[in-house]
Amino acid sequence: MTDIVVKTVEELKDAPEEYREAVSKLVISHAINELYGAQVFDEPAIAYAPTPYAKWLTCRVAMEEYGHHVRFKQLGVQMGIPEERMVPSTGKKPLSIFEFPLKTWEEFVAIKLLADLAEILQVEDLLHCTFHPLRNLARATMPEERFHAQFGEDFSAELVKTSDGKARLQAAVNEYYPYLPSFFGGSKSRNNEIFRKWKIKQRTNDDMRQDYVKRATEVAAKYGLTLPEIRQAA
Amino acid sequence: MNGVNKALPGPRLEALRAEVRAASWFAALGEPLTEGDRSDAVAYIAALGFDSPEIGVARDWPDAERLLKAPDWAPAWWDLEEALRRRLLTEAETLYPERALWSSLTDLTTETGDLVHGKAATAAARMGRAAAASIHVAAGAASQAVYQLAVARLAGQSASPFESKFHLYAAGRWPLGILGSRLVLF
Numbered sequence: 001m002t003d004i005v006v007k008t009v010e011e012l013k014d015a016p017e018e019y020r021e022a023v024s025k026l027v028i029s030h031a032i033n034e035l036y037g038a039q040v041f042d043e044p045a046i047a048y049a050p051t052p053y054a055k056w057l058t059c060r061v062a063m064e065e066y067g068h069h070v071r072f073k074q075l076g077v078q079m080g081i082p083e084e085r086m087v088p089s090t091g092k093k094p095l096s097i098f099e100f101p102l103k104t105w106e107e108f109v110a111i112k113l114l115a116d117l118a119e120i121l122q123v124e125d126l127l128h129c130t131f132h133p134l135r136n137l138a139r140a141t142m143p144e145e146r147f148h149a150q151f152g153e154d155f156s157a158e159l160v161k162t163s164d165g166k167a168r169l170q171a172a173v174n175e176y177y178p179y180l181p182s183f184f185g186g187s188k189s190r191n192n193e194i195f196r197k198w199k200i201k202q203r204t205n206d207d208m209r210q211d212y213v214k215r216a217t218e219v220a221a222k223y224g225l226t227l228p229e230i231r232q233a234a
Numbered sequence: 235m236n237g238v239n240k241a242l243p244g245p246r247l248e249a250l251r252a253e254v255r256a257a258s259w260f261a262a263l264g265e266p267l268t269e270g271d272r273s274d275a276v277a278y279i280a281a282l283g284f285d286s287p288e289i290g291v292a293r294d295w296p297d298a299e300r301l302l303k304a305p306d307w308a309p310a311w312w313d314l315e316e317a318l319r320r321r322l323l324t325e326a327e328t329l330y331p332e333r334a335l336w337s338s339l340t341d342l343t344t345e346t347g348d349l350v351h352g353k354a355a356t357a358a359a360r361m362g363r364a365a366a367a368s369i370h371v372a373a374g375a376a377s378q379a380v381y382q383l384a385v386a387r388l389a390g391q392s393a394s395p396f397e398s399k400f401h402l403y404a405a406g407r408w409p410l411g412i413l414g415s416r417l418v419l420f
Binding site for chain 1: 302303304305316340341343347350351362368369370371372373374377378410413
């Protein structure tokens with residue numbers, strides 16, 4: 001019953017309604033969050049970047065994030081989702097982290113280091129998705145997401161070379177990290193149950209959150225950073 | 235707000251797309267400057283309001299990386315471009331529907347990004363010794379130049395500094411900006 005593989009957008013029309021709705025929710029969520037991330041963090045960060053090298057690298061990251069939004073939106077349009085449901089303000093409520101506008105370069109580096117790691121876990125979970133257009137999109141997106149996280153590592157390595165830089169980066173980690181574990185959704189999420197039932201996603205929210213905390217702790221430790229206590233998931 | 239419901243100028247955007255596809259992205263990096271390069275460089279910097287500075291050349295990728303990371307770059311150059319871009323974007327927003335304008339610029343920049351990233355990777359492989367991140371930097375710079383040019387043209391400005399800046403990219407150069415007291419081309 002739930003062993004279904006949907007190889008094309010055309011085939012999706014014949015899939016069960018619950019499957020189609022679940023896939024639509026994921027595509028809308030990714031389209032909106034990629035756009036929020038680009039608008040709230042990546043584009044403003046260009047002004048804070050300290051050198052032309054860092055500015056243009058940030059430009060490229062911002063463009064790739066906008067590009068992810070474009071790709072998810074294009075898939076959504078093919079699936080028949082109205083465009084206005086895949087952009088902020090008219091669509092679903094944003095994640096809480098997007099309510100805190102960027103103020104410094106160190107905050108952006110902390111976000112790339114830790115928030116993009118969360119994004120990697122989300123995309124990893126789609127690499128075996130039974131809806132192949134979404135699986136393929138995840139595969140296309142993954143190298144760029146890894147590059148963005150590496151950006152966070154590279155500039156973290158630069159900042160921690162001085163005690164002042166390290167203190168500012170640690171302060172940014174302390175400010176933003178507590179919001180990130182909730183990125184993975186609630187422990188008893190009905191949506192996640194449906195995603196796993198149809199093998200659209202593979203892991204529970206709690207499993208992913210636990211993995212994220214472990215990996216975030218490891219990557220922070222590489223640069224002598226610590227992670228603050230986290231809030232309970234919603 | 236006259237004309238705010240005007241449809242985006244499809245032929246103008248398509249012409250720009252054709253220019254982007256035809257450009258010799260990063261094909262002349264490290265080569266000696268031509269008179270055409272010098273002329274475009276002088277026009278670019280004069281249009282931004284700078285006195286004509288000395289024109290310098292980056293020899294190779296490590297040299298370009300060193301220059302772009304040096305602390306003695308001129309923020310005024312970046313800030314002038316950014317102020318101009320913001321003003322032109324505001325003008326364009328009075329001419330076209332915001333959503334359509336934003337979507338067309340995002341689509342153009344996404345397409346351009348994929349194209350120039352590949353061109354930068356090819357140039358880096360050919361010349362050697364480029365840091366992996368520098369390919370992304372080059373692609374970011376080139377995509378930004380196309381975005382700036384698109385905004386200017388959609389605002390009806392056909393003589394902005396972004397025209398001569400794009401000419402440099404189209405001729406295979408990478409204008410690295412005003413670094414120290416020089417406009418440096420790679």
